Structures are given as C-alpha cells and as structure tokens.
Amino acid sequence: xxxxxxxxxxxxxxxxxxxxxxxxxxxxxxxxxxxxxxxxxxxxxxxxxxxxxxxxxxxxxxxxxxxxxxxxxxxxxxxxxxxxxxxxxxxxxxxxxxxxxxxxxxxxxxxxxxxxxxxxxxxxxxxxxxxxxxxxxxxxxxxxxxxxxxxxxxxxxxxxxxxxxxxxxxxxxxxxxxxxxxxxxxxxxxxxxxxxxxxxxxxxxxxxxxxxxxxxxxxxxxxxxxxxxxxxxxxxxxxxxxxxxxxxxxxxxxxxxxxxxxxxxxxxxxxxxxxxxxxxxxxxxxxxxxxxxxxxxxxxxxxxxxxxxxxxxxxxxxxxxxxxxxxxxxxxxxxxxxxxxxxxxxxxxxxxxxxxxxxxxxxxxxxxxxxxxxxxxxxxxxxxxxxxxxxxxxxxxxxxxxxxxxxxxxxxxxxxxxxxxxxxxxxxxxxxxxxxxxxxxxxxxxxxxxxxxxxxxxxxxxxxxxxxxxxxxxxxxxxxxxxxxxxxxxxxxxxxxxxxxxxxxxxxxxxxxxxxxxxxxxxxxxxxxxxxxxxxxxxxxxxxxxxxxxxxxxxxxxxxxxxxxxxxxxxxxxxxxxxxxxxxxxxxxxxxxxxxxxxxxxxx
Amino acid sequence: xxxxxxxxxxxxxxxxxxxxxxxxxxxxxxxxxxxxxxxxxxxxxxxxxxxxxxxxxxxxxxxxxxxxxxxxxxxxxxxxxxxxxxxxxxxxxxxxxxxxxxxxxxxxxxxxxxxxxxxxxxxxxxxxxxxxxxxxxxxxxxxxxxxxxxxxxxxxxxxxxxxxxxxxxxxxxxxxxxxxxxxxxxxxxxxxxxxxxxxxxxxxxxxxxxxxxxxxxxxxxxxxxxxxxxxxxxxxxxxxxxxxxxxxxx
Numbered sequence: 001x002x003x004x005x006x007x008x009x010x011x012x013x014x015x016x017x018x019x020x021x022x023x024x025x026x027x028x029x030x031x032x033x034x035x036x037x038x039x040x041x042x043x044x045x046x047x048x049x050x051x052x053x054x055x056x057x058x059x060x061x062x063x064x065x066x067x068x069x070x071x072x073x074x075x076x077x078x079x080x081x082x083x084x085x086x087x088x089x090x091x092x093x094x095x096x097x098x099x100x101x102x103x104x105x106x107x108x109x110x111x112x113x114x115x116x117x118x119x120x121x122x123x124x125x126x127x128x129x130x131x132x133x134x135x136x137x138x139x140x141x142x143x144x145x146x147x148x149x150x151x152x153x154x155x156x157x158x159x160x161x162x163x164x165x166x167x168x169x170x171x172x173x174x175x176x177x178x179x180x181x182x183x184x185x186x187x188x189x190x191x192x193x194x195x196x197x198x199x200x201x202x203x204x205x206x207x208x209x210x211x212x213x214x215x216x217x218x219x220x221x222x223x224x225x226x227x228x229x230x231x232x233x234x235x236x237x238x239x240x241x242x243x244x245x246x247x248x249x250x251x252x253x254x255x256x257x258x259x260x261x262x263x264x265x266x267x268x269x270x271x272x273x274x275x276x277x278x279x280x281x282x283x284x285x286x287x288x289x290x291x292x293x294x295x296x297x298x299x300x301x302x303x304x305x306x307x308x309x310x311x312x313x314x315x316x317x318x319x320x321x322x323x324x325x326x327x328x329x330x331x332x333x334x335x336x337x338x339x340x341x342x343x344x345x346x347x348x349x350x351x352x353x354x355x356x357x358x359x360x361x362x363x364x365x366x367x368x369x370x371x372x373x374x375x376x377x378x379x380x381x382x383x384x385x386x387x388x389x390x391x392x393x394x395x396x397x398x399x400x401x402x403x404x405x406x407x408x409x410x411x412x413x414x415x416x417x418x419x420x421x422x423x424x425x426x427x428x429x430x431x432x433x434x435x436x437x438x439x440x441x442x443x444x445x446x447x448x449x450x451x452x453x454x455x456x457x458x459x460x461x462x463x464x465x466x467x468x469x470x471x472x473x474x475x476x477x478x479x480x481x482x483x484x485x486x487x488x489x490x491x492x493x494x495x496x497x498x499x500x501x502x503x504x505x506x507x508x509x510x511x512x513x514x515x516x517x518x519x520x521x522x523x524x525x526x527x528x529x530x531x532x533x534x535x536x537x538x539x540x541x542x543x544x545x546x547x548x549x550x551x552x553x554x555x556x557x558x559x560x561x562x563x564x565x566x567x568x569x570x571x572x573x574x575x576x577x578x579x580x581x582x583x584x585x586x587x588x589x590x591x592x593x594x595x596x597x598x599x600x601x602x603x604x
Numbered sequence: 605x606x607x608x609x610x611x612x613x614x615x616x617x618x619x620x621x622x623x624x625x626x627x628x629x630x631x632x633x634x635x636x637x638x639x640x641x642x643x644x645x646x647x648x649x650x651x652x653x654x655x656x657x658x659x660x661x662x663x664x665x666x667x668x669x670x671x672x673x674x675x676x677x678x679x680x681x682x683x684x685x686x687x688x689x690x691x692x693x694x695x696x697x698x699x700x701x702x703x704x705x706x707x708x709x710x711x712x713x714x715x716x717x718x719x720x721x722x723x724x725x726x727x728x729x730x731x732x733x734x735x736x737x738x739x740x741x742x743x744x745x746x747x748x749x750x751x752x753x754x755x756x757x758x759x760x761x762x763x764x765x766x767x768x769x770x771x772x773x774x775x776x777x778x779x780x781x782x783x784x785x786x787x788x789x790x791x792x793x794x795x796x797x798x799x800x801x802x803x804x805x806x807x808x809x810x811x812x813x814x815x816x817x818x819x820x821x822x823x824x825x826x827x828x829x830x831x832x833x834x835x836x837x838x839x840x841x842x843x844x845x846x847x848x849x850x851x852x853x854x
Binding site for chain 1: 630637
C-alpha cells in the first residue's frame with residue numbers, strides 16, 4: 001500500500017457520464033464528500049453521443065401525454081420484463097429532471113409558445129422527447145458538467161478502476177491507476193456508485209466507444225453483485241454501413257422521427273409489411289397517415305419505421321438476408337423524400353438533423369438532404385446489467401449502487417429510444433441520494449492490504465509476460481468477431497454453445513496477454529486490463545441468452561422464434577459461485593402492483 | 605490495397621521525434637483508423653485519445669500536416685498520400701505522450717468563470733418561456749465539443765503563451781453562451797476584461813477556421829463580447845450616465 005496514492009471520500013462515483021454526474025451532484029448536495037473517477041476526460045463520456053432526445057411525459061406538444069402513458073409505453077416496449085417500480089419512478093420523475101436541467105442552463109428546442117419542444121420517437125405514443133436538434137446528449141452532459149464542477153466534487157480524469165475493495169461483505173473503496181503515469185491509487189469510500197455504462201465493445205459492429213468494456217458489470221460481479229437480463233443487448237436498427245471504417249456509427253432514430261422512411265433495393269417501404277400484433281392498433285395504415293403523424297396530426301398513428309428498435313432491426317436484417325438490401329449490406333434510410341411534402345425541406349433537415357447532415361457529408365460523401373443513407377443494425381445498448389433494488393438502486397452488495405446503463409431493470413427486454421437519457425438523470429439522482437444516506441449511516445471500513453497487493457500484481461502481470469505474450473488487440477478483435485457472429489441479432493443454441501467454447505480459449509489467451517515497455521499512457525496495457533471485463537460480460541450474455549429459450553424483445557432465437565408466456569415470468573440472473581464459475585438462475589418476477597396493472601389496462 | 609506513410613510524433617514531455625509507419629489506406633478511412641491500425645499491428649503503446657469516432661466528443665484533436673483537426677473526421681482521401689502524412693499532438697499544450705497532451709488548464713479556466721444564474725421561473729411548475737429565435741445564437745455556442753482546437757491554433761496561446769491571463773476562444777464561446785442565455789442574470793464582463801484577457805484577441809479568426817462544429821467563434825461570440833466590454837467600461841456616454849445611475853451588480 002506504500003506505493004499507492006490514497007484518497008478518501010464518503011461516496012465514490014465510478015463513471016462520469018449522465019448517470020455518474022447526476023449521482024455525484026446529488027450525493028454532494030446531501031453534504032457528503034464525493035469523488036468521481038472516469039476513464040476519459042470530463043465531458044467525453046458516451047452520453048455525449050446520444051442524439052435523439054430525453055423522454056419525459058411533460059405533455060408540452062400533446063397534452064394527452066402523462067406519466068401513465070409513458071409507464072405503459074415503457075412496459076410494452078420492454079415486453080413486461082421490466083422492474084415495474086423503476087418504470088413507475090422513471091415515468092413520474094423524468095419531467096422534473098428535464099426542468100432541472102433547464103434550470104442548470106440547458107437550452108432545449110422550443111415550442112411556439114416558448115416551452116420545451118418534444119419530438120416523436122419509436123414506441124412512444126405521443127411526442128415525448130425533449131431535445132436539442134440531434135445533439136441532446138451533448139447538451140445533457142455539458143449542462144451536468146458545467147453545473148457539477150461548482151458542487152465541490154473531486155474529479156479524477158483518465159483513471160481506470162481495476163478492482164473494488166471489500167471488507168466484511170461491504171465495499172470499502174476501489175483500486176485503480178492513472179492512465180497518464182500508470183501509478184496505482186486507492187480510493188477509500190463508504191459507498192460506491194457504478195455509472196460505467198455498457199458493453200458494446202464486445203461486438204465488432206458497435207456504436208460504442210472504447211470505454212464500453214463492461215467494467216462496472218464485471219467489477220460488481222467480482223465483488224459479489226448479481227447481473228440480470230444480460231441476454232438483452234439492443235442492436236440499434238440504423239448504424240452507418242459504408243465506408244467500412246465508419247461501420248456501426250449511429251444514425252439517430254430522430255431521422256425516422258422527422259419522417260425518414262426505410263426502403264429496400266426495390267424501393268419498397270418494407271416496414272409496412274410486418275407490424276407486430278402488440279402494436280397493430282397504434283400503427284399507421286398507409287404512408288399518408290404516417291406522414292400526418294410525424295407532422296403532428298393527433299388523430300394519426302405512427303409510421304411503422306417508428307416501431308420498437310428490436311423489431312425494426314430484425315426487419316432490416318431480414319431484408320438484407322433475403323437479398324433485398326443495399327449494395328453494402330444495409331437498407332436505405334431516406335429523409336430527402338420529405339421535399340415532396342413540404343417547402344424548404346433541405347433547410348428543415350439541416351436544422352433538425354445537423355450532426356447527421358455533417359456526419360454523412362464528411363464521412364460518406366452523402367448529402368442526406370438529396371440522397372438516401374445506407375444503414376444497418378449496430379450494437380448499441382445493454383438492457384441488462386447490475387441487479388439493483390428499484391427504490392434505492394443498491395445492488396445485493398451493501399454499499400454498492402448502480403445507475404444508468406450499468407444497472408438493469410428499467411428497460412426489460414428492449415429499451416425505447418429516449419428512455420436512456422431520462423434513465424441517467426432519474427436514477428443517477430436516486431443512486432446519489434441513497435449512496436449518501438448509506439455513507440452517513442455506516443462507518444468507514446478499512447480496505448484489506450492483501451487485496452490491494454494482489455490487485456496490483458494482477459494488473460501488472462501483462463508486463464511480466466512482455467512482448468512474447470499474446471497481442472491484446474488481436475484477442476479483443478477475435479472476441480468481437482466471435483460475439484458478432486455467434487451471439488448477435490439472430491441466435492441459435494448450437495452457435496451459442498460454440499461461443500462458450502471459444503470463450504474458454506479466449507480466456508486462456510487473455511491470461512497470456514503481454515505488453516512490453518512502459519506504464520505511461522500505454523493503450524496496449526489498458527487493453528490487457530479491459531479484456532477480462534469484456535470476456536466476463538460476453539459469458540454472461542451468452543449463458544443468459546442460451547437459457548432464455550424464446551424470442552422476446554432484443555433477443556431473437558432462430559430455434560425458438562416465438563414469444564412464450566411462461567418465459568415472461570422471470571428474469572435471468574447470473575453471479576459468481578463459490579468456486580469462481582458463473583452461476584445462473586431464473587428469478588421469478590414480482591407481481592405488478594394492482595394500481596399499475598390498472599394503468600396498463602387503461603392505456604390498452 | 606493502397607499504402608501510405610504516416611509520420612507520427614512519438615515521445616513524452618520535452619523529448620520526442622517523428623517515427624514513420626507504413627499503413628494501408630482503404631476507401632473511407634480516416635486518420636484515427638490509421639492510428640488504431642498502427643496500435644494493433646506495429647506499436648501497441650502508441651498513445652492517443654479518442655472516444656466517439658464520430659466528431660461528437662472532441663477527444664482526438666491533433667495536428668495533421670500541420671493543421672489542427674479531429675483525427676476521426678479527417679478522411680485520407682482529403683490528404684495527399686503520395687507524400688508522408690504528419691500526425692502530431694496539439695502544440696499549444698504540454699505533451700503527455702505521443703499524441704496525448706495535457707489539456708487540464710482548460711478545465712481550470714472554465715471553473716473560474718462565473719456559473720449560470722437563472723432568473724426566477726416564469727411558471728409555477730418551475731419552468732421558463734423562451735422563443736426559439738431567442739435561443740438560436742446560444743444553441744450555436746453550445747454545439748462546442750471542447751476539442752480545444754481553437755485554443756491550439758490561437759496565436760495568443762500558441763506563440764505568446766499567455767495561458768494564465770488569456771482564457772482563449774473556447775472560453776469566450778462558453779462565456780458568450782452564458783451572457784447571451786435569455787435566462788441568465790450574472791454579469792461576467794469585468795471578469796472577461798480582467799481575468800479573461802479578451803483584449804488580447806485581435807480577431808484574426810483562426811479559431812473560427814479550425815472549429816469542427818463550424819461555430820462562428822469570432823463574429824458571433826468574441827466580437828459581441830468585445831462590444832459589451834467596451835460599452836460597459838470604455839464608452840464615455842455610459843460612464844457619464846453611470847454617475848447618475850448605480851451600476852448593475854457584478
């Protein structure tokens with residue numbers, strides 16, 4: 001312990017995206033000392049990439065909207081596997097969180113009467129997404145950052161946590177290193193909030209940045225927490241497909257919210273051919289009705305392009321497999337067509353979708369105001385994560401909390417677009433509040449020196465193996481290829497069984513990963529440290545997906561293509577057994593409270 | 605597959621030199637792809653910052669053939685690949701290693717600027733009313749992704765090293781977003797003049813030219829701020845007027 005820099009806080013927040021920042025602000029407001037550690041510079045976390053908006057039933061554009069509709073939409077979107085208490089809190093509190101951001105300086109787009117404008121999005125019955133063009137995530141993270149830096153939070157940028165420190169079954173802190181020098185540091189803390197985001201780097205085609213290596217899920221798992229719903233990985237229907245180097249970069253659902261249509265190579269608007277039973281009543285019958293919906297006609301139903309992401313992604317996949325795709329293996333997403341419907345369409349598109357316009361212009365030489373885009377599914381989000389208590393966000397480990405994408409529960413089997421940004425601030429706040437309470441009512445615990453010693457040795461092992469060890473980048477690439485091919489959008493038992501075999505080999509290779517030279521800002525070393533986390537979440541995804549023998553939400557099983565009623569009664573939970581191997585159980589769901597059942601019924 | 609040579613800065617602190625790497629250059633690739641390829645195949649310890657790879661986070665700022673740019677948004681087909689392509693770190697900030705610089709100074713400057721202070725809410729539910737036309741300008745400034753390329757190119761920082769006394773274009777844009785925010789009630793003009801060193805800027809517009817978000821930094825943010833500072837502190841009529849009218853709280 002002598003060679004470590006030590007810090008001490010009441011609450012330690014790991015991750016500084018929307019959830020981490022909101023949690024830190026709340027904990028600090030409760031009067032406890034707060035430290036926040038993040039892998040990147042402040043303000044660069046993945047929240048910055050969110051485009052479309054933040055779902056909150058404020059009813060500014062359509063006054064028929066309220067928390068009950070939002071509740072019912074979220075449950076339906078999640079195929080009723082959601083933690084209904086979290087869905088309730090989310091639907092009720094999201095409007096206040098949006099207004100709070102405005103009071104901290106966020107500048108949302110406005111309605112004609114000067115209120116916060118809301119836009120249509122997949123699975124939301126009414127226009128519900130507060131937004132700023134197509135850069136809502138940037139607005140959110142910058143607002144939280146610029147507010148947060150004045151709240152007395154101690155921020156540690158570009159530092160990576162390698163292990164949670166435990167004592168007597170409770171969290172006692174964390175050990176990590178600064179990327180700049182590679183020096184170890186210890187953060188003692190009474191409670192810890194995991195706000196580390198997702199796992200998207202486990203797949204080859206992904207909209208996620210390098211940071212998304214499942215750190216929070218893996219750290220919590222190793223500390224004894226449970227993971228839940230890991231089989232549900234969201235493949236966003238529209239990522240870029242061409243040129244190859246940009247494959248996977250997100251194309252916001254906002255394009256469809258503004259009227260964008262999906263076409264196959266025959267120019268057919270194929271989404272009209274396949275509308276699921278659960279959504280028949282809410283979907284437009286023809287192109288005209290769909291257009292009326294996106295232009296604000298309250299009596300019209302939404303176009304089928306705005307069905308939930310799981311469904312749209314599968315339809316695109318089917319078109320491509322059937323040979324009706326675009327030249328580079330996607331389909332066409334066309335927003336330019338709205339010029340048939342409105343004057344000044346080009347200026348409108350540039351105003352409403354400015355970053356999409358620039359992204360395609362600069363990276364693909366495509367002018368989206370004139371030509372269609374080529375798009376295909378991309379790994380985007382994990383609905384599963386650390387299993388938490390719906391009221392407090394505490395995991396099964398005392399003092400360990402989770403919020404945002406790192407936590408499971410709110411989204412069930414499939415997340416609705418726009419529910420993520422609101423998730424971050426609603427549950428970031430709750431986690432911050434309860435983590436501060438926990439820290440106030442529980443004394444300090446001393447980290448175990450032996451654990452600290454061991455963690456350092458493990459982290460430095462790649463240097464012992466040196467350049468003769470396995471290339472960590474090659475292992476990561478092989479893992480991504482394997483997960484994409486065997487545990488991707490369409491899953492089948494034989495392929496996933498094979499995936500488990502390959503994971504064994506990859507684990508053995510990762511144990512031999514080596515790097516020579518120095519510890520200072522060495523991305524090869526960082527990749528060695530990310531690998532065990534990626535491998536762990538990949539195993540949890542694969543085992544959970546194998547055990548769910550049905551197709552529901554984001555999980556599509558070719559060998560079990562139907563949804564089964566008996567599978568709608570449990571969540572799949574994984575945890576580390578006494579012998580270190582991964583355990584799995586089907587956790588029965590709690591019956592929904594009567595008044596909430598009534599809400600679902602009322603909303604049809 | 606076409607090949608090209610990239611001269612990449614390697615080193616830490618004051619020490620460093622260019623190293624040549626030959627890498628493939630296929631259709632649609634950007635400079636950041638090349639850096640990743642070199643990391644994976646030739647130099648696993650090549651240090652570089654990046655996150656989104658879509659021009660949204662502002663992490664991968666560097667100087668490519670001498671021009672401050674985002675590596676993720678610089679396509680190889682915009683460069684002359686018959687010549688060596690140089691990739692080096694931002695030169696206005698201390699080098700950490702290879703392509704990574706120490707930009708922490710920017711975070712300290714921002715923290716010193718007086719934060720947002722809204723007027724009382726307009727409606728009982730705690731919300732405000734603002735017209736879109738009143739927030740358009742502020743929204744332009746809030747597009748900033750904090751890549752710090754404007755800071756890198758600004759000669760006041762780059763040539764004259766006025767780091768402690770000059771906040772730089774990024775922070776003028778930040779201050780302009782606050783000052784022109786329809787709800788804000790704070791006054792930062794004295795701070796801009798004294799601590800921010802706004803007067804050092806001689807509006808050469810280098811910052812505007814390199815902004816990947818196409819924010820018209822000089823015309824829309826800096827010049828209006830300069831006008832406000834002049835009105836507040838140097839305008840003889842205003843000064844005369846102030847003798848009779850107490851000044852707005854600072």
